[in-house]
Amino acid sequence: MDDDEHLLWQRVLAGDDDAFAAVFDLHASRVHRQARRLVEARADAEDVTAMVFFEAWRRRRSVRIVNGSVIGWLLVTTTNVARNRERSRIRYEGLLRKVRVETVPDHADEVLDSFMRPAVRGRVREAFDGLSTRDQEILALCVLEELAPADVARLLHVPAGTVRMRLSRAKSRLRAALGEDHGRSTLAGLGGTS
Template identity: 50%
Template sequence: MSTDDFDEAAAWSAARGGDGPAFASLFDRHRDRVFWHALRLLRTRHDAEDVTAIVFLEAWRKRESVRLVDGSIIGWLLVTTNYTVRNQTRSLRRYRSALTRLPQPAPQDDHAPAVDEAIDREERTRVVREAFARLSQRDQDVITLCVLEELTTGQAAEALGVPEGTVKSRLSRAKQRLAAFTGAATAATSAADATTDTPTDPTILEGGAR
Protein backbone atom coordinates (compact mmCIF):
# COMPACT_ATOMS: atom_id res chain seq x y z
CA MET A 1 0.00 0.00 0.00
CA SER A 2 3.03 2.22 0.31
CA THR A 3 5.85 2.90 -2.11
CA ASP A 4 8.44 4.37 0.29
CA ASP A 5 11.39 2.55 1.85
CA PHE A 6 9.87 2.11 5.31
CA ASP A 7 9.70 -1.60 6.16
CA GLU A 8 6.40 -1.67 7.99
CA ALA A 9 6.30 -5.44 8.31
CA ALA A 10 9.68 -5.42 10.04
CA ALA A 11 8.61 -2.55 12.30
CA TRP A 12 5.45 -4.41 13.22
CA SER A 13 7.38 -7.60 13.92
CA ALA A 14 9.55 -5.64 16.34
CA ALA A 15 6.50 -3.96 17.89
CA ARG A 16 4.85 -7.33 18.45
CA GLY A 17 7.91 -8.28 20.46
CA GLY A 18 7.40 -5.25 22.71
CA ASP A 19 9.61 -2.71 20.91
CA GLY A 20 8.12 0.66 21.89
CA PRO A 21 10.06 2.82 19.40
CA ALA A 22 9.01 0.50 16.55
CA PHE A 23 5.38 0.88 17.57
CA ALA A 24 5.85 4.64 17.81
CA SER A 25 7.09 4.69 14.22
CA LEU A 26 3.90 2.94 13.13
CA PHE A 27 1.81 5.39 15.14
CA ASP A 28 3.54 8.31 13.41
CA ARG A 29 3.00 6.64 10.04
CA HIS A 30 -0.74 5.97 10.34
CA ARG A 31 -2.18 8.31 12.98
CA ASP A 32 -3.27 10.98 10.50
CA ARG A 33 -5.11 8.48 8.32
CA VAL A 34 -6.89 6.99 11.32
CA PHE A 35 -7.72 10.44 12.68
CA TRP A 36 -9.22 11.72 9.43
CA HIS A 37 -11.30 8.58 9.05
CA ALA A 38 -12.59 8.97 12.61
CA LEU A 39 -13.36 12.63 11.91
CA ARG A 40 -15.46 11.59 8.89
CA LEU A 41 -17.70 9.66 11.24
CA LEU A 42 -17.78 11.96 14.26
CA ARG A 43 -18.77 15.55 14.89
CA THR A 44 -15.67 16.99 16.53
CA ARG A 45 -11.90 16.82 16.36
CA HIS A 46 -11.81 16.09 20.08
CA ASP A 47 -13.89 12.91 19.60
CA ALA A 48 -11.76 11.88 16.63
CA GLU A 49 -8.59 12.35 18.68
CA ASP A 50 -10.03 10.17 21.44
CA VAL A 51 -10.90 7.44 18.94
CA THR A 52 -7.43 7.60 17.39
CA ALA A 53 -5.82 7.10 20.78
CA ILE A 54 -8.11 4.16 21.57
CA VAL A 55 -7.42 2.49 18.21
CA PHE A 56 -3.67 2.54 18.72
CA LEU A 57 -4.04 1.40 22.31
CA GLU A 58 -6.04 -1.58 20.99
CA ALA A 59 -3.36 -2.22 18.38
CA TRP A 60 -0.77 -2.44 21.15
CA ARG A 61 -2.95 -4.56 23.43
CA LYS A 62 -3.97 -6.96 20.65
CA ARG A 63 -0.75 -6.91 18.66
CA GLU A 64 -0.51 -10.69 18.63
CA SER A 65 -3.73 -10.92 16.62
CA VAL A 66 -3.37 -7.93 14.27
CA ARG A 67 -3.58 -9.01 10.62
CA LEU A 68 -1.21 -7.40 8.10
CA VAL A 69 -2.29 -6.75 4.51
CA ASP A 70 0.51 -6.32 1.97
CA GLY A 71 2.85 -5.77 4.90
CA SER A 72 0.72 -3.01 6.48
CA ILE A 73 -1.56 -2.74 9.51
CA ILE A 74 -3.68 0.09 8.08
CA GLY A 75 -6.60 -2.17 7.15
CA TRP A 76 -6.84 -3.48 10.72
CA LEU A 77 -6.58 0.06 12.09
CA LEU A 78 -9.41 1.37 9.91
CA VAL A 79 -11.75 -1.51 10.76
CA THR A 80 -10.96 -1.01 14.45
CA THR A 81 -11.72 2.70 14.01
CA ASN A 82 -15.22 1.81 12.80
CA TYR A 83 -15.76 -0.48 15.78
CA THR A 84 -14.48 2.15 18.22
CA VAL A 85 -16.67 4.88 16.72
CA ARG A 86 -19.74 2.68 17.09
CA ASN A 87 -18.98 2.16 20.77
CA GLN A 88 -18.18 5.84 21.24
CA THR A 89 -21.46 6.82 19.62
CA ARG A 90 -23.42 4.58 21.98
CA SER A 91 -21.74 6.22 24.97
CA LEU A 92 -22.39 9.71 23.60
CA ARG A 93 -26.09 8.89 23.21
CA ARG A 94 -26.28 8.04 26.90
CA TYR A 95 -24.49 11.26 27.87
CA ARG A 96 -26.69 13.38 25.61
CA SER A 97 -29.80 11.77 27.01
CA ALA A 98 -28.66 12.80 30.49
CA LEU A 99 -27.85 16.32 29.29
CA THR A 100 -31.35 16.81 27.90
CA ARG A 101 -32.64 16.58 31.46
CA LEU A 102 -30.52 19.53 32.58
CA PRO A 103 -31.83 23.15 32.49
CA GLN A 104 -31.16 24.80 29.14
CA PRO A 105 -28.82 27.84 29.11
CA ALA A 106 -30.21 31.23 28.18
CA PRO A 107 -30.08 31.79 24.41
CA GLN A 108 -27.26 33.95 23.10
CA ASP A 109 -27.19 36.03 19.94
CA ASP A 110 -25.10 34.54 17.16
CA HIS A 111 -22.90 37.23 15.70
CA ALA A 112 -21.14 34.99 13.19
CA PRO A 113 -21.76 35.84 9.52
CA ALA A 114 -24.15 33.55 7.66
CA VAL A 115 -22.28 31.49 5.11
CA ASP A 116 -24.64 29.43 2.96
CA GLU A 117 -21.93 27.27 1.47
CA ALA A 118 -20.70 26.21 4.92
CA ILE A 119 -24.24 25.37 6.00
CA ASP A 120 -24.83 23.27 2.90
CA ARG A 121 -21.54 21.44 3.38
CA GLU A 122 -22.39 20.66 6.99
CA GLU A 123 -25.79 19.35 5.94
CA ARG A 124 -24.24 17.05 3.32
CA THR A 125 -21.76 15.79 5.91
CA ARG A 126 -24.53 15.17 8.42
CA VAL A 127 -26.64 13.21 5.92
CA VAL A 128 -23.78 10.95 4.83
CA ARG A 129 -22.50 10.47 8.40
CA GLU A 130 -25.93 9.48 9.68
CA ALA A 131 -26.51 7.17 6.72
CA PHE A 132 -23.14 5.50 7.32
CA ALA A 133 -23.98 5.06 11.01
CA ARG A 134 -27.13 3.14 10.05
CA LEU A 135 -25.11 0.53 8.18
CA SER A 136 -24.14 -2.73 9.85
CA GLN A 137 -20.58 -3.19 11.08
CA ARG A 138 -19.79 -5.41 8.07
CA ASP A 139 -21.15 -2.81 5.64
CA GLN A 140 -19.22 -0.01 7.34
CA ASP A 141 -16.00 -1.98 7.14
CA VAL A 142 -16.27 -2.81 3.45
CA ILE A 143 -17.29 0.76 2.55
CA THR A 144 -14.38 2.11 4.60
CA LEU A 145 -11.77 -0.12 3.02
CA CYS A 146 -12.95 -0.21 -0.59
CA VAL A 147 -14.65 3.17 -1.07
CA LEU A 148 -13.29 5.65 1.46
CA GLU A 149 -9.72 4.33 1.60
CA GLU A 150 -9.68 2.82 -1.92
CA LEU A 151 -8.12 -0.54 -1.04
CA THR A 152 -8.58 -3.25 -3.64
CA THR A 153 -11.17 -5.93 -2.97
CA GLY A 154 -8.30 -8.37 -2.55
CA GLN A 155 -6.65 -6.21 0.11
CA ALA A 156 -9.98 -5.71 1.87
CA ALA A 157 -10.59 -9.46 1.82
CA GLU A 158 -7.24 -10.07 3.46
CA ALA A 159 -7.87 -7.39 6.09
CA LEU A 160 -11.30 -8.80 6.92
CA GLY A 161 -10.30 -12.45 6.71
CA VAL A 162 -12.97 -13.37 4.13
CA PRO A 163 -12.88 -14.47 0.46
CA GLU A 164 -12.61 -11.73 -2.17
CA GLY A 165 -15.95 -12.78 -3.66
CA THR A 166 -17.57 -12.12 -0.28
CA VAL A 167 -16.11 -8.62 -0.23
CA LYS A 168 -17.43 -7.91 -3.73
CA SER A 169 -20.97 -9.01 -2.84
CA ARG A 170 -20.91 -7.15 0.50
CA LEU A 171 -19.62 -4.02 -1.22
CA SER A 172 -22.40 -4.06 -3.79
CA ARG A 173 -25.09 -4.48 -1.16
CA ALA A 174 -23.49 -1.91 1.17
CA LYS A 175 -23.41 0.72 -1.59
CA GLN A 176 -27.09 0.08 -2.28
CA ARG A 177 -28.01 0.44 1.38
CA LEU A 178 -25.94 3.60 1.78
CA ALA A 179 -27.58 5.13 -1.28
CA ALA A 180 -31.02 4.20 0.06
CA PHE A 181 -30.31 5.70 3.48
CA THR A 182 -28.91 8.94 2.04
CA GLY A 183 -31.86 9.17 -0.32
CA ALA A 184 -34.33 8.67 2.52
CA ALA A 185 -32.60 11.31 4.63
CA THR A 186 -32.63 13.77 1.75
CA ALA A 187 -36.32 13.13 1.12
CA ALA A 188 -37.09 13.73 4.78
CA THR A 189 -35.10 16.97 4.72
CA SER A 190 -36.92 18.07 1.56
CA ALA A 191 -40.29 17.39 3.16
CA ALA A 192 -39.32 19.42 6.23
CA ASP A 193 -38.10 22.25 4.01
CA ALA A 194 -41.36 22.22 2.07
CA THR A 195 -43.41 22.68 5.23
CA THR A 196 -41.40 25.77 6.11
CA ASP A 197 -41.30 27.16 2.56
CA THR A 198 -37.53 26.73 2.53
CA PRO A 199 -35.99 25.83 -0.86
CA THR A 200 -33.93 22.64 -0.96
CA ASP A 201 -30.68 22.28 -2.88
CA PRO A 202 -31.13 19.27 -5.25
CA THR A 203 -27.36 18.59 -5.22
CA ILE A 204 -27.13 18.17 -1.44
CA LEU A 205 -25.65 14.68 -1.71
CA GLU A 206 -23.32 15.35 -4.60
CA GLY A 207 -20.06 13.66 -3.79
CA GLY A 208 -21.65 11.75 -0.88
CA ALA A 209 -22.31 8.05 -1.36
CA ARG A 210 -20.38 6.43 -4.16
Protein backbone atom coordinates (compact mmCIF):
# COMPACT_ATOMS: atom_id res chain seq x y z
CA MET A 1 0.00 0.00 0.00
CA ASP A 2 2.80 2.42 0.87
CA ASP A 3 4.52 1.99 -2.50
CA ASP A 4 1.20 2.52 -4.25
CA GLU A 5 0.58 5.74 -2.32
CA HIS A 6 4.09 6.99 -3.04
CA LEU A 7 3.48 6.42 -6.77
CA LEU A 8 0.07 8.04 -6.45
CA TRP A 9 1.67 11.13 -4.90
CA GLN A 10 4.18 11.29 -7.75
CA ARG A 11 1.22 11.57 -10.10
CA VAL A 12 -0.24 14.31 -7.86
CA LEU A 13 3.05 16.21 -8.19
CA ALA A 14 2.60 16.03 -11.94
CA GLY A 15 -0.82 17.69 -11.56
CA ASP A 16 -2.99 14.57 -11.91
CA ASP A 17 -6.43 15.45 -10.48
CA ASP A 18 -7.56 11.82 -10.44
CA ALA A 19 -4.55 10.82 -8.37
CA PHE A 20 -5.32 13.60 -5.89
CA ALA A 21 -8.95 12.42 -5.72
CA ALA A 22 -7.64 8.92 -4.92
CA VAL A 23 -5.48 10.34 -2.09
CA PHE A 24 -8.53 12.22 -0.82
CA ASP A 25 -10.62 9.04 -0.87
CA LEU A 26 -7.85 7.18 0.92
CA HIS A 27 -7.39 9.66 3.80
CA ALA A 28 -10.46 11.95 4.04
CA SER A 29 -12.17 9.95 6.78
CA ARG A 30 -9.08 9.99 9.03
CA VAL A 31 -8.54 13.71 8.45
CA HIS A 32 -12.21 14.36 9.23
CA ARG A 33 -12.03 12.29 12.45
CA GLN A 34 -8.97 14.30 13.53
CA ALA A 35 -10.75 17.56 12.72
CA ARG A 36 -13.85 16.39 14.60
CA ARG A 37 -11.75 15.86 17.72
CA LEU A 38 -10.39 19.40 17.50
CA VAL A 39 -13.47 21.48 16.67
CA GLU A 40 -16.93 21.60 18.19
CA ALA A 41 -19.28 21.40 15.23
CA ARG A 42 -19.48 18.83 12.45
CA ALA A 43 -19.74 21.61 9.87
CA ASP A 44 -16.49 23.10 11.19
CA ALA A 45 -14.81 19.70 10.90
CA GLU A 46 -15.96 19.49 7.29
CA ASP A 47 -14.55 22.96 6.64
CA VAL A 48 -11.23 22.01 8.25
CA THR A 49 -11.07 18.82 6.16
CA ALA A 50 -11.66 20.81 2.98
CA MET A 51 -9.01 23.36 3.95
CA VAL A 52 -6.47 20.60 4.71
CA PHE A 53 -6.90 19.04 1.29
CA PHE A 54 -6.82 22.46 -0.34
CA GLU A 55 -3.48 23.07 1.39
CA ALA A 56 -2.27 19.64 0.33
CA TRP A 57 -2.99 20.47 -3.30
CA ARG A 58 -1.64 24.01 -3.07
CA ARG A 59 1.55 22.94 -1.30
CA ARG A 60 1.86 19.51 -2.92
CA ARG A 61 5.57 20.03 -3.69
CA SER A 62 6.37 20.52 0.01
CA VAL A 63 4.19 17.72 1.40
CA ARG A 64 6.35 15.28 3.34
CA ILE A 65 5.92 11.59 2.68
CA VAL A 66 6.73 9.52 5.75
CA ASN A 67 6.86 5.72 5.47
CA GLY A 68 5.41 6.00 1.97
CA SER A 69 2.29 7.94 3.05
CA VAL A 70 1.11 11.53 3.27
CA ILE A 71 -1.26 10.82 6.18
CA GLY A 72 1.18 12.15 8.78
CA TRP A 73 1.48 15.47 6.95
CA LEU A 74 -2.31 15.62 6.52
CA LEU A 75 -2.96 14.98 10.23
CA VAL A 76 -0.40 17.58 11.37
CA THR A 77 -1.90 20.07 8.93
CA THR A 78 -5.36 19.23 10.26
CA THR A 79 -4.23 20.11 13.77
CA ASN A 80 -2.68 23.38 12.59
CA VAL A 81 -5.71 24.40 10.53
CA ALA A 82 -8.09 23.61 13.40
CA ARG A 83 -5.98 25.57 15.89
CA ASN A 84 -5.71 28.55 13.54
CA ARG A 85 -9.44 28.45 13.04
CA GLU A 86 -10.02 28.34 16.79
CA ARG A 87 -7.62 31.25 17.39
CA SER A 88 -9.42 33.28 14.72
CA ARG A 89 -12.78 32.49 16.31
CA ILE A 90 -11.55 33.55 19.77
CA ARG A 91 -10.05 36.76 18.36
CA TYR A 92 -13.25 37.54 16.49
CA GLU A 93 -15.44 36.93 19.55
CA GLY A 94 -13.10 39.09 21.66
CA LEU A 95 -13.44 41.93 19.19
CA LEU A 96 -17.20 41.59 19.21
CA ARG A 97 -17.22 41.85 23.00
CA LYS A 98 -15.15 45.04 22.83
CA VAL A 99 -17.40 46.69 20.30
CA ARG A 100 -20.08 48.65 22.02
CA VAL A 101 -23.15 48.65 19.91
CA GLU A 102 -24.94 51.89 20.46
CA THR A 103 -28.56 51.42 19.66
CA VAL A 104 -30.39 54.36 18.23
CA PRO A 105 -34.07 54.25 19.09
CA ASP A 106 -36.41 53.94 16.16
CA HIS A 107 -38.78 56.87 16.34
CA ALA A 108 -41.02 55.56 13.56
CA ASP A 109 -43.44 53.94 16.00
CA GLU A 110 -43.70 57.11 18.09
CA VAL A 111 -44.31 59.21 14.99
CA LEU A 112 -46.92 56.76 13.73
CA ASP A 113 -48.62 56.65 17.14
CA SER A 114 -48.72 60.44 17.38
CA PHE A 115 -49.95 60.64 13.78
CA MET A 116 -52.57 57.98 14.07
CA ARG A 117 -53.80 58.10 17.63
CA PRO A 118 -56.26 55.36 18.53
CA ALA A 119 -59.34 57.45 17.71
CA VAL A 120 -57.93 58.49 14.34
CA ARG A 121 -56.73 54.96 13.67
CA GLY A 122 -60.27 53.72 14.31
CA ARG A 123 -61.75 56.25 11.85
CA VAL A 124 -59.21 55.32 9.20
CA ARG A 125 -59.86 51.59 9.75
CA GLU A 126 -63.63 52.17 9.54
CA ALA A 127 -63.27 54.24 6.35
CA PHE A 128 -60.91 51.68 4.82
CA ASP A 129 -63.26 48.81 5.70
CA GLY A 130 -66.08 50.72 4.03
CA LEU A 131 -64.27 50.67 0.69
CA SER A 132 -64.81 47.93 -1.86
CA THR A 133 -62.47 44.96 -1.83
CA ARG A 134 -60.93 46.20 -5.08
CA ASP A 135 -60.22 49.67 -3.58
CA GLN A 136 -58.75 48.11 -0.43
CA GLU A 137 -56.52 45.89 -2.56
CA ILE A 138 -55.22 48.78 -4.68
CA LEU A 139 -54.59 51.02 -1.64
CA ALA A 140 -52.88 48.23 0.26
CA LEU A 141 -50.57 47.31 -2.62
CA CYS A 142 -49.77 50.79 -3.93
CA VAL A 143 -49.84 52.92 -0.76
CA LEU A 144 -49.21 50.68 2.21
CA GLU A 145 -46.87 48.19 0.53
CA GLU A 146 -45.41 50.89 -1.75
CA LEU A 147 -45.48 48.80 -4.91
CA ALA A 148 -45.28 50.66 -8.20
CA PRO A 149 -48.54 50.76 -10.19
CA ALA A 150 -46.79 48.95 -13.05
CA ASP A 151 -45.86 46.10 -10.69
CA VAL A 152 -49.38 45.96 -9.27
CA ALA A 153 -50.74 45.87 -12.82
CA ARG A 154 -48.64 42.80 -13.57
CA LEU A 155 -49.79 41.14 -10.36
CA LEU A 156 -53.47 41.81 -11.08
CA HIS A 157 -53.20 41.19 -14.84
CA VAL A 158 -54.62 44.60 -15.74
CA PRO A 159 -53.12 47.59 -17.59
CA ALA A 160 -51.01 50.01 -15.52
CA GLY A 161 -53.38 52.87 -16.45
CA THR A 162 -56.23 50.92 -14.88
CA VAL A 163 -54.27 50.60 -11.63
CA ARG A 164 -53.47 54.33 -11.57
CA MET A 165 -57.13 55.18 -12.23
CA ARG A 166 -58.37 52.76 -9.53
CA LEU A 167 -55.76 54.12 -7.09
CA SER A 168 -56.88 57.70 -7.69
CA ARG A 169 -60.54 56.75 -7.21
CA ALA A 170 -59.77 54.67 -4.09
CA LYS A 171 -57.90 57.60 -2.54
CA SER A 172 -60.79 59.94 -3.38
CA ARG A 173 -63.29 57.56 -1.79
CA LEU A 174 -61.13 57.22 1.33
CA ARG A 175 -60.77 61.02 1.56
CA ALA A 176 -64.52 61.39 1.23
CA ALA A 177 -65.14 58.78 3.92
CA LEU A 178 -62.71 60.51 6.29
CA GLY A 179 -63.80 64.05 5.49
CA GLU A 180 -61.85 66.10 2.94
CA ASP A 181 -59.36 67.91 5.25
CA HIS A 182 -58.60 64.94 7.46
CA GLY A 183 -58.47 62.62 4.45
CA ARG A 184 -55.82 64.73 2.71
CA SER A 185 -53.48 64.75 5.71
CA THR A 186 -54.00 61.02 6.32
CA LEU A 187 -53.31 60.10 2.70
CA ALA A 188 -50.33 62.45 2.59
CA GLY A 189 -48.87 60.50 5.50
CA LEU A 190 -49.62 57.23 3.70
CA GLY A 191 -47.95 58.13 0.44
CA GLY A 192 -49.61 61.02 -1.34
CA THR A 193 -53.00 62.32 -2.36
CA SER A 194 -53.06 61.98 -6.10
